[in-house]
Amino acid sequence: MSDETAGNPANMPAGPSVLHPKPSSKSDGVKTKPGSKRRPVDPLKPKQPLSAYVFYSKDAFKQLKGKGTDHQSRVKFLSDGWAALPKEERQKYEEMAEVESERYKREMAAYRQKHLQKTKEPRLSGKTQEAQVPAAEKKIIKSVPMATSRDESGELWSFPAFSAEFLENNRKLEEQHRVLKEKIVLVKEESGQLEAEVRRLNGAVSLLDGETKEREALTAACEAYSKAIKNLIVSEFSSLVIPASGGLPAIQPKADNVMVYCKRLREAFKNGVCPPNFHSYRELFRQTNWEIFFPGVVGRRMVRQFSSASNHYDVVICGGGMVGLAAALAFARDPTTRAQRVVVIEQGKPPKTDPVPNEAPYGLRSVALNPSTVRFLERNGAWEHVHRWGTIRSLQVWESVIADSRITFESDEIARVVENDELIRVMKIALKDGDVEFRYGANLKAVELPRDSSSVAKLTLEGDEITASLVVGADGAKSLVRKAMPNSARSLTWEYDQQAVVANVNFSLDCVENEIGWQRFLKTGPIAYLPLTTSMSNLIWSTTRNHAKDLMKLSDEDFLLAVNDAFVSANDDAMSPLVDSVMKFARQVSVTNPPSVAQLPPRAVSVSKRASFPIAAAHAVNYVAPRGVLIGDAAHRVHPMAGMGVNLGFGDVDCLHRVVGDALGLGGDIGTTASLYPYESERQRKNLTKMLGIDALYRLYRAQFLPIALARGIGLTLTDSLVPVKSWIMDQASRY
Template sequence: MTHGPDSDILIAGGGLSGLPLALACAQGGLSVTVVDALDPATATDAKFDGRVSAIALASCRMLEQLGVTQHLEGQMQPINDIMVTDGRVREGASPFFLHFDHREIGNEPLGNLIENRHIRIALQKAVAAEPLIRLLAPQSVTRLDYGAQAVATLGNGETVSARLCFAADGRNSPAREAAGIKTIGWDYGQTGIVSTVEHELPHEGVAQEYFLPGGPFAILPMVGNRSSLVWTEKTEDAKAILALDDAAFADEMRARFGDYLGACAPVGPRWSYPLTLQLARDYIRPRLALIGDAAHGIHPIAGQGLNLGLRDVAAAAEVVVDAARLGLDIGALDVLERYQRWRRFDNVALSLLMDGLNRLFSNDIGPVRLARDLGLGVVSRIGPARRFFMRHAGGVVGDLPRLLRGEAV
């Protein structure tokens, strides 16, 4: 006799995409089991992940609707302006720049910068308050089988069944690999160095993207007189920089940071992340769908990686909740095909755009430098162009799922 599934939805991976998806599906009345290999206490430890994420306006509306932002009080730094410049180390910035001012498109900020650790804490609190969600962590998925149901065998020998499995288990997704879904991509030969910087003067919510020959040098405002440094260098140069003692590292940082925020110094640990592009060839199989980093991993040049994952979440939740309300099989390929059509083009297009921007700006070729500097200056002077880019960065254009409009799923 075939027994009914333990849950409507099984999510492999309880990170920054998996937990929002669980909340979204539960809001739509579906029961969810989340299995994550990482201990929740480890995921929220200050030493685990030093990154901050730029949460776009539409993504902020979604997190508000899911009941997450109520747990982020005092941890959200509004992005009021973005300054984009080009230059060389110790020579200063080009006179041409691109300035995005949030007041041009409304009263709301362009988004919010939030430490990943605090996003995870808020998500865990929201999930704990949702009776339709069962979180199993730390626990591994050792096997996934698909038939009339998706069945996960766990590391403790337990099995969990569901009508549909979502793979939200990262770039090296075991669920994707087990399903035989191939990826394409490449290594940029770059490494992102992440550190927190304390500075004398207030940042006024201004994010800086300073393009240098080795890669972008981003200064992202945090709560208080602090900024997150996302410093991209060629991998060999990054290794040498990371090997410096604290004083020498601070000197190299200041040579790029400048003095516009007064005296400044890096504080706390340094983290490093290899930069690659990775795109899944398919997002779906019967009873399986990929979201977030399991489906796509992009260059962080414009801070859009997590926002792409949250757009996946909003679209996937809407597709399966609508199908369930119609009495359809939510794990059927024809249902999941709607999700794939909705998200794949946007993800691929933005991934390749970020790839092109990184290649355009991460070099020191004279004619290319001149062309890109002039391009920044021209776009900065054309109001409609500026506003177009700001709305796209805020994620408020296109065929938006209900959650990204701030509506219930």
């Protein structure tokens, strides 16, 4: 056995370091065979110093991470990089190598002094070496196997050798230590998460504590306020005794019956049996929030009627005509809007609400209400009060240029013809039970709308001033509300250069069923009959202004002659043979659904007084502004063709009260443009469509150029034979 392996046990592993085991090394756990020349490595010996190339390789390896290169490619990459490395960068690694070399020399000197026992003889046998070891250390040397190794100078040194079992246990302990360290990291992470969750929960608890304290304070304030009002009622209303009624005794407010007293007072007001001195408490009612104790419509009506000295209203409706009263009726009847304080301002006198006798003269202005408008009036309790009206079940439309060019519409009910005054009367009756105030004879001087919704609208009346959250402009074509809007200049108006002449005419014979509406397009404009009774119809004759003046000057006999002639006279121009042939061909094409039989209205024999008014069309580019909204003629005007234009105004009302109800349901402000924009979007889309259709129809029939008239006649004849097309037209006309 050589000197280098003297004293080395057979089971001593070759190479592994006790302090830095390498599980992946091939030499771990390998026993040195007898006679092997492999020198055992001292595990306590300092590590060899790293060269400049090794330091460079460590830095260069970082660039190869994740690239999946093989060993040969990595070696080539490192060698080529080291060869091409500039001198300045190479100097850095050489300085690192010098520092490492100095470290190795220091540690090696300490290692020799502390762990190695230097032998004086170049070669020693195991017995001789053991004899020279001090007696105190023999026990340790016997328990720990020793190995020898030579240093660079050739001197022989001895050191302890560890078995494979010891090293295996050491590896297991280090593995356990690594697992414990990983668990400690996980526990720290979980602990951090738990601490964050605890902090979040503490914040939530603090927030809940704050909200709980706020609610408790609010509850205490409400209880104190309720107690104060109860005390006020007991002390100030002690003389307001509710009389006995319905088997219940008289009652006056006491500390233990305040709620019962308020309920009895509400019922007394509802049934009209309030005590005589009830009105003397008006000022005290104004100072007390009685709505806490008087819920519902009746309670609000009582509070507002007797206590409201404030001039602020939720909704102010400017204009008490048909559309204005319809708006008030919709707000008063709808459950979502009836709680609003609404006032109607009208310059004229209040309408009469007494039923009109059948023999009373009919008004000159009548309207044709389509089914949608009729349903609106029925739904809001107004139609049941209508005393007299006419029904249109058939509508005959023809012209004066092309013979037999006509179209007939038939239905169970196309429209109902009602006088304007009758419609206003029945809506006023329906509003008697509503929570709406009226100011008739009020002269509205000015309307001020704010630039944004942060303030309220102001309305100046003669001798008074009121404010409103929402101003509804239903004041007609010369609307003050529209002029007060910031965009009032953005309104489109166009004149037809026409005048309408209206009157009521009686026919020669009492018609069995006067249920046909007649309309003929003349060169000067359309003339129409709207049935009122079996022997009377309302006449609407749209013509040029000069012709209208001439008609107004005529005597009744001459006027009747002109009217009869306008309906039954021959065509204005004799048709050429070519035009006659084309129209015959059009009638033959429509043989599958032959056009309706031509009918003429009965002859008029008497006429009422006449009236005249100008015809124009207008449309506001914007219907809404902060605190303001337009409906009816204030927003749009159309040609009074067959008296159907008022239905657009009722459509505005139906949409507006629905939009305001939605805003109230969401707790919003009813006067903001954001709340009112859905109304403008929906109604402008529908109104413009119908306005353009009526205007296009008017201009089409005003054209007298023969090719246009011929095309118009053919189209009208073919349309009359197409049932689906006529049904679609009727469906559109029945809506607002």
